[in-house]
Amino acid sequence: MTPETRAPRDRENDDPEEQIRPLPRALLALALAGGLWGGWYLTRSESGVSPMLGDQRTVAAFAAPPANAAVDGAQVFTGKCAGCHQASGLGLPGVFPPLAKSPWVSGSEERLLAILLHGIQGPIEVLGSTYNGMMPAWNTLSDAELAAVSTYVRNAFGNTGSAITVSEVATARAATAARTSPWAGGEELERVP
Template sequence: MSNPQNDIRAQRRENEDPEEAVRPMPLSALLIAIGMVLWAVVYILRTEPLDMAAFGDQRTRAELSGPAAPAAGAAVDGKALFAAQCAACHQATGKGLPGVFPPLDGSEWVTGEPRILANILLHGITGEITVAGQKYQGAMPSFAQLSDAELAGLASYIRSSWSNQAEPLNAELLAKERADGSARSTPFEGGAALKALVK
């Protein structure tokens, strides 16, 4: 049987249960928290809406929807077409991605025979191609959905940009190559097939 005096002594050795009243939250911290919440509410209510043109990159919806088809006789913005159609792979610098996407800057395919570049744009290319001494294995899609004027503007831009100093292409050449290759439904298979165009 337990001794009641021992039980009382054991209870006295135990610590009291903690209570919040022992260490209440400082009044100054509570006032600071309330002040910050009130300031945030007032700030949000007084600021202007976030859909203002001053935010973001400030491009209009028309600019983001891509280049419109040019009117007959209008100049084509080859740089804008390049940014929309080609820069994702070949990069804005024209340097491409080593081992993945070939460079356009200093490419013999870009600055060489105009017919070859016209056909690459019209029909695309798949398989192995050597550019600036490095081999690439991949595929480039056809851009035949673009008009002859747009393709000429795009080709002229890449032939005269970066370190390239080649003559521009005209829409008549693209129209002729489009008509001559109308029977082709597949991309060119590698660089050898492209070289065969000018033999």
């Protein structure tokens, strides 16, 4: 009979099978010796320090900023304002109003501080476009931070405005302390001196 005519089962090999083969005794002895040595080493080395207490180093405290350090208005702007008004101060058309060349920024200092202290909820017109959104109140910022960021936006993005002092922020905060809600858009803000 030729190989071509043999029955298919004759040409097939048996399926591989797992056989019971224990690990070599030398390998088992080596693993056992390593485990025993590891346990001995852990119990004998550095026995005076509990592994539950870590390495006993103390963490150094951060140094406090100098008492006379000035607040960086650009840094406050980047952290609080740039997310909406963008780093360029141009805002997002139809969504967030621009600060660049905005009369709300370069105009009345009291009005700008009122916006920062209490926010806006409602329509406001900026440079011919109407924005109907929500700006959060930043009354949790310190007077120094509000003075720095308002001075920054009044002199950045092509704006030219005077600096706002910490005492002016404190005055504006006291003057509007009774207010608990955001300004209802540009019409209400127009009445702020």
